[in-house]
Amino acid sequence: MGRSPYCDSSGLKKGPWTPEEDHKLLAYIHQHGHGSWRALPSKAGLERCGKSCRLRWTNYLRPDIKRGKFSLQEEQAIEQLHALLGNRWSAIATHLPKRTDNEIKNYWNTHLKKKLIKMGIDPITHKPMKNNNEEMKVKSNMNNSTLSHMAQWETARLEAEERLARQHKIQPIPSSSSGRVESPTTSSTATENCQHLAGESGVADDLPSSGSGSAESKNYGWPDTILDEFLRF
């Protein structure tokens, strides 16, 4: 259908970004905002496609990105969120302040997946694989009961979201200035929990603000209880 090709083949640069390109992109976004990514490269004097610019910005140049090693808390949060959400990296990223979905995805594939396999846990189902000792079984049973509890919450949450979405259609609720419709289930407590996560690793401050970013488009807000339950571990 109307999908545009990734990049028009004609003379657009690919591959690693140079500091000069980064500077151009940063300077442009600083001055004008990104606006339409499609139009941005030519306006900013970049020989890149808009998609490449967007990716560079969201995964690397954004000022609200924390780089470097994942803390233990972040690691645990990813494991638990992955158990619930699966490979929905952007959804997981919404609960990890300053981390991009790409970064989380990479970390999962290179570290956490292997770690779980080593521990005898299936990284897809998060259930123990065959040939495990009793200790593993006990631990996983605890985990499974928590997960089934969380699954119930997820069902309830989805139903509530659907209901509210219908209500919004009938009687639209004024949204925030960014125009983004906040999920009613996204709570300040959840936000605080995420801040707690960031704080543990020494980069507190705030959640990624509205604006660009991979996590911005969809809000997979969770009820307080679920996040509380996660983050107690």
Place this chain on the structure above:
DNA sequence: AATCGGCTCAACCGCTATTGT
């Protein structure tokens, strides 16, 4: 010192979802 293999992560690719006309 050379080279080989594994690991990491930035970036690409192809797809779907959303928005605008």
Place this chain on the structure above:
DNA sequence: GACAATAGCGGTTGAGCCGAT
């Protein structure tokens, strides 16, 4: 409602790094 344009997502790739031999 149909179509086009754009944004966003998740899987995959490959260059570069680093430790082992």
